[in-house]
Amino acid sequence: MDVAALDQALTALAGPPGTLLVAATAGTTDAGLIDPLPEIAGLCEAHGARLHIDAAYGGGLLLSDRHRPRLDGLDRAHTVTLDLHKLGWQPVAAGLLAVRDRDDLTALAHHADYLNAEDDTEAGLPDLLGRSLRTSRRPDILKIAVTLRTLGRRGLGALVDQVCARATDLADLVDRHPRLDLYDRPTISTVLFRPTGATDDTVAAVRRTLLTEGRAVLGRARPDGRLWLKATLLNPHTGPGDLAALLHLVELALPEGPTAR
Ligand SMILES: Cc1ncc(COP(=O)(O)O)c(C=O)c1O
Numbered sequence: 001m002d003v004a005a006l007d008q009a010l011t012a013l014a015g016p017p018g019t020l021l022v023a024a025t026a027g028t029t030d031a032g033l034i035d036p037l038p039e040i041a042g043l044c045e046a047h048g049a050r051l052h053i054d055a056a057y058g059g060g061l062l063l064s065d066r067h068r069p070r071l072d073g074l075d076r077a078h079t080v081t082l083d084l085h086k087l088g089w090q091p092v093a094a095g096l097l098a099v100r101d102r103d104d105l106t107a108l109a110h111h112a113d114y115l116n117a118e119d120d121t122e123a124g125l126p127d128l129l130g131r132s133l134r135t136s137r138r139p140d141i142l143k144i145a146v147t148l149r150t151l152g153r154r155g156l157g158a159l160v161d162q163v164c165a166r167a168t169d170l171a172d173l174v175d176r177h178p179r180l181d182l183y184d185r186p187t188i189s190t191v192l193f194r195p196t197g198a199t200d201d202t203v204a205a206v207r208r209t210l211l212t213e214g215r216a217v218l219g220r221a222r223p224d225g226r227l228w229l230k231a232t233l234l235n236p237h238t239g240p241g242d243l244a245a246l247l248h249l250v251e252l253a254l255p256e257g258p259t260a261r
Contacts, residue, residue, distance in 0.1 A: 001024055003036055003043065016048075018048065018049075020047065020048070022044050022049050022050070023053075024037060024054070024077075026054065026057075027055060027056065027057030027187075030192075031187065031190055031192060034070060037072065037074055037076075038072055038076075050078045051077045051079075052077060053081075055080050056082065057083065058071065059081075059087070060156075063087070064160040064161050065154075067164060077100070079098065080097070087160055087163070087189070088147070089159065089236075090143055090144060091143065094144060106130075108133065110129050115129055162236045163234055164186070166233045166239075167186040167189040167233045170186075170247075171186050179251060180194070180250070181194050183223065189233040190230060190231070190233075191231045191233070192223065192230050194226070194227070194229055195250070195254055202254070203227045204227060205253075205255075206229070209253040210250070216246055216250075218231055
């Protein structure tokens with residue numbers, strides 16, 4: 001997010017406090033980028049705007065002592081989404097909405113006598129109304145609680161550190177590779193790369209070949225108008241050998257095949 005453009009937009013749209021909502025991202029889907037959260041939070045406070053931060057991907061950095069400082073400013077948001085099916089190693093669904101002010105959940109308040117009769121509520125019987133848009137839902141929190149109990153915050157943080165380190169390794173390998181270009185150093189665990197000089201059609205074909213032949217599942221992203229292959233490293237068991245093997249598979253899928261080295 002461009003902070004100067006945000007400042008201009010908030011100034012131009014000025015209204016009563018709380019009528020504007022800014023949605024920032026901590027971990028973009030395409031490149032894993034983190035918006036400048038402290039600056040954005042400061043602007044929101046100055047302009048009386050609400051701040052939501054989509055930390056679906058990047059929120060997992062909170063678990064790591066090493067990487068947590070990169071989310072400075074997250075605590076200044078009114079609402080934050082986290083998605084623990086990414087850096088939390090959960091099967092879907094594992095999305096959470098965290099609110100700073102409980103009143104933000106009053107929109108979910110609903111009374112249905114068969115579900116939360118007043119006398120039952122007064123007697124302390126629990127129910128999920130007021131906490132979720134859905135009344136019929138799977139107990140998604142159970143697996144998260146089990147994981148936290150088993151690995152603890154530090155255990156999960158170690159996995160975060162590991163996948164971030166693997167992303168750095170992959171970026172290094174791409175950087176040194178004579179036939180691949182690196183988009184940028186990874187912010188979290190996403191690495192974008194493409195065969196040097198390839199057309200977008202070739203990049204797309206390489207990805208589909210690897211997918212349909214059952215060799216590798218790579219994502220795709222167009223951060224600068226060009227098509228890039230995307231590896232989002234989330235498996236803590238991935239080792240340096242796997243990364244080299246992946247790049248070799250990409251080379252094999254190129255129309256001209258691998259280069260003898
Ligand atoms: C940045 C970001 N936000 C949110 C989501 C999740 O959205 P949903 O719960 O709609 O799948 C994703 C991907 O799953 C994402 O990458």
